[in-house]
Amino acid sequence: MARYRAEGEAAFEPRSRRPKTSPTALAPDTVDLIVRIRKELTEQGLDAGPETIAWHLQHHHHTRVSPATISRHLTAHGLVVPAPRKRPRSSYIRFQAELPNETWQADFTHHRLADKAGTDTDTEILTWLDDCSRYALHVTCWERVTGPIVLDTFRLLRRTGPGHAHGQLPQVNVRYDVGDDHRLVGTLCPDMKLTLERPDPDVVTAVTRSADLLREGRGLLLDLVDRAEVRDAAAAWTGRGNTVTARTDRVDVDALIIRPDGCVAWALPTGQDLDATALVRALGTWFGQPA
Structure with missing residues (x-):
């Protein structure tokens, strides 16, 4: 009531809660020294950050002041332009499609x-x-x-x-070195359009692509010209991979062994006699022992 009688309506305005005295506050002379060192270092083109100023205070003026305190006083004197270290999360843009x-x-x-x-x-x-x-x-x-x-x-x-x-x-x-000189062996198998010679009765269409035949994650013996001796030599590995007979536009190869990762492991050039030993070796190397 005494304040209201003395000040009237102004007595209800918010007032500063700052204490009248602060025993731990830096002395005005120390604050002036911080500002002076900052300006001197800046004029000389030297580093004038809080860490450097704290070093000068300790070694040249025998005064210990924390870098945080120095930074606070430099900001209060307008010698530092505050900048946020991190962008606020509200400004993040998430580039994940819905x-x-x-x-x-x-x-x-x-x-x-x-x-x-x-x-x-x-x-x-x-x-x-x-x-x-x-x-x-x-x-x-x-x-x-x-x-x-x-x-x-x-x-x-x-x-x-x-x-x-x-x-x-x-x-x-x-190209991977898998022990064969054919230009396709060791490379990724071209994705060929295939017309199946013996389509599965459950398959609606007999046209597919070589990439689709690898979706099961199993190895593939691809017979492109209906060579029975190739299928007969690989019959023991039926449980290890898939054998498919199909026609394609390629004219440089009669049969291929394709690993589950799409890499060609063996190839039979067009018109060349079958080397059953090489075929069996390739099957054993990449598909394991016969089932």
């Missing part, structure tokens, strides 16, 4: 391939992902990923769709 095929993203990573010669081949693996499902739409390996390669894979993926773009790019030149 629906499948709404957004695709591409990225590549480095990987070294060890070969039998003891040298490492530096490669780069290019991956296209569906941003919603995180499904790997297309994965290819290159010596170097360039802008045109990224653009070509994107166009091919749009044209053929996931699962069919595999192996259709002529720039794929990474």
Whole structure:
């Protein structure tokens, strides 16, 4: 009531809660010294941060002041422009699509391939992902990923769709040494359009692609010209992989063994006599012992 009688309505205005005295506050002379050291260091083109000023205070003026306190007084004197260290979370933009095929993203990573010669081949693996499902739409390996390669894979993926773009790019030149000189062996199998000679009765259409035949995650013996001796030599491995007879437009190969990862492990050139020993060796190497 005494304040109201003395000040009237002004007595109800909020007042500062700052204490009248602060025994632990820095002396005004120390604050002036901090400001002076800051200006001197700045004029000399030297570092003038709180850590440096604290070092000068301790070694030249025998005064210990924490860097946090120095920073607070520099800010109070307008010598520091406050800037937030981190952006607020409210400003983050999440680039995750809400629906499948709404957004695709591409990225590549480095990987070294060890070969039998003891040298490492530096490669780069290019991956296209569906941003919603995180499904790997297309994965290819290159010596170097360039802008045109990224653009070509994107166009091919749009044209053929996931699962069919595999192996259709002529720039794929990474080849594994699997003990065979045929140009297809050790490379990713081209995704060929196939017409099945003996389609499964449950399959509606007899037209498929080689990439679709690998979706089961099993090895594949692909007979492209209906050579019975090839199927007979591989009959013991029926439980280890799939044997498919089909026709395609390729004219440079009669039969292929394709590993579950899509790599060609054996090839029979067009018109060449079957080397059953080589076929059995390849089957045993990649598919294990006969079932």
